[in-house]
Amino acid sequence: MKNFNNTIEQEIRKQLEEREIIPSRDLWSEIEVQSAEKKSTANINWFLVAACLVLTFSLGVILFFNKESKDENPETVAEIRIPAVQNKTGQPSVNSSEFLNQNPKKSITVEKPSPEKKEKSLPSQLTVERKDLLLNKESTQAIIANISKRESEKIFVQSDSEKISGKKKRYVDPSTLLFSVEHKDAIQKSKGKSNVASIEISGN
Amino acid sequence: MKLLSGNKKNDLPGRLKKQDPAAQKIFYDRNVKKFLSVSRSYISDVYQAEDCVIKAFCKIFRSIESFRGEGSLEGWARRIVVNECLNFIKSHKTVFYLDDISESYLGEIYEEDIAFDFDAQDLLDQLPDAYRMVFNLYVLENYSHQEISEILRISIAVSKTQLFRAKEKMRKIYFQQQKSLQNEKF
Numbered sequence: 001m002k003n004f005n006n007t008i009e010q011e012i013r014k015q016l017e018e019r020e021i022i023p024s025r026d027l028w029s030e031i032e033v034q035s036a037e038k039k040s041t042a043n044i045n046w047f048l049v050a051a052c053l054v055l056t057f058s059l060g061v062i063l064f065f066n067k068e069s070k071d072e073n074p075e076t077v078a079e080i081r082i083p084a085v086q087n088k089t090g091q092p093s094v095n096s097s098e099f100l101n102q103n104p105k106k107s108i109t110v111e112k113p114s115p116e117k118k119e120k121s122l123p124s125q126l127t128v129e130r131k132d133l134l135l136n137k138e139s140t141q142a143i144i145a146n147i148s149k150r151e152s153e154k155i156f157v158q159s160d161s162e163k164i165s166g167k168k169k170r171y172v173d174p175s176t177l178l179f180s181v182e183h184k185d186a187i188q189k190s191k192g193k194s195n196v197a198s199i200e201i202s203g204n
Numbered sequence: 205m206k207l208l209s210g211n212k213k214n215d216l217p218g219r220l221k222k223q224d225p226a227a228q229k230i231f232y233d234r235n236v237k238k239f240l241s242v243s244r245s246y247i248s249d250v251y252q253a254e255d256c257v258i259k260a261f262c263k264i265f266r267s268i269e270s271f272r273g274e275g276s277l278e279g280w281a282r283r284i285v286v287n288e289c290l291n292f293i294k295s296h297k298t299v300f301y302l303d304d305i306s307e308s309y310l311g312e313i314y315e316e317d318i319a320f321d322f323d324a325q326d327l328l329d330q331l332p333d334a335y336r337m338v339f340n341l342y343v344l345e346n347y348s349h350q351e352i353s354e355i356l357r358i359s360i361a362v363s364k365t366q367l368f369r370a371k372e373k374m375r376k377i378y379f380q381q382q383k384s385l386q387n388e389k390f
Contacts, residue, residue: 008327008378009371013343015324016245020237023254028232031261038262 217277220268228265235278236261239285245340246289248329252296253289260288286345290355293333322381327374335370342367 219227239260243253264281271280328336337356341347342363347355349363356363 008322008374009343011322012324012327012374016241016344019241019325021240021244021250022237023240023257024250025254027236027254027258027261028229030258031232031265034258034262035265038266 217268217271217273220265220277221271223265223268231264231277231281232261235281238278239282242282242285242344243289244325245328245344246286246336247292252292256288256292257285260285263288283345286341290337293337297333322378327377330377331370331373334366335373338363338366339370339374 216227216231220231236257240253240257243256243260244250247253247256260281264284267284271277328340331339338352341352341355342349349360349367352358352363353360358366
């Protein structure tokens with residue numbers, strides 16, 4: 001390969017190394033704008049990251065507390081139910097008919113919230129009535145004598161219990177409960193493990 | 205005052221690392237013309253060459269922390285300008301590299317003393333992008349074929365071929381121009 005002092009290659013290198021080109025526009029202002037934009041975008045990115053972190057954290061907290069509140073709901077139901085039963089059991093000497101007459105609304109309000117509650121509250125009421133009758137068991141003779149007197153009350157209780165039982169078309173009154181106590185075969189255990197005596201009305 | 209200005213000049217990389225706007229302006233004023241010339245040697249369109257210079261300056265100021273002071277600041281910045289130009293060509297144009305030719309053929313490069321002045325940029329502008337990139341990297345930036353193959357992700361043989369073909373084409377253009385000039389004289 002021949003080597004010359006002034007080849008095309010060397011001439012190009014010489015020309016381009018010495019050359020300087022004046023920009024046709026203000027490049028500095030554009031550099032300033034671009035560098036400022038990049039700085040601001042970097043700041044925005046940090047803000048976005050921080051905002052995302054806060055959002056995820058708050059969502060996590062909300063979901064966590066929601067779960068906790070859902071878990072607490074069954075406990076509150078239990079709390080509501082237990083005192084209701086206790087209040088009723090706390091009056092053992094009260095006659096079932098009297099109890100129903102005095103607090104007809106209470107029994108209805110307990111049943112209102114949900115159909116499940118309705119089913120559960122009814123046995124609890126019946127247990128109260130049964131207890132009342134058990135207390136009076138000693139004077140069964142007197143009760144038997146009063147059965148005729150209670151016929152009118154029976155009708156009232158029947159009508160009331162019809163309201164309570166609703167769709168099931170079953171009702172329980174004190175006399176039938178007494179009957180069920182005497183004849184244990186008639187007593188059945190419900191899902192709530194409470195004794196329920198259900199007797200269909202024959203009309204007499 | 206001269207002493208102070210001298211100290212300031214020497215401390216330019218340090219001031220640039222602190223993102224001093226005044227230092228950045230000094231560096232820009234000192235190098236923009238040269239860097240635009242470098243960019244123009246790779247990109248035939250002046251406006252696009254200026255865009256590359258803008259991007260390169262932004263990159264220089266942003267990544268000044270990576271300058272370790274081993275070489276000159278201008279040399280380090282020039283490499284960024286060249287890289288920016290190469291990236292621009294790669295992203296905006298489809299570059300075709302022709303097949304490599306035999307080593308024996310590459311050795312038969314015919315060179316001759318030039319007899320008249322010519323415009324170097326005019327010659328470069330007539331080269332395809334692939335030829336121009338390899339020629340500039342080899343001749344102007346003094347890269348080896350090994351380095352060029354790594355930068356452009358081509359084989360060493362292809363790099364040699366591109367350089368050979370670039371020189372051949374330039375010579376052809378040069379002699380055509382010489383012929384036309386001689387014809388005009390007569």
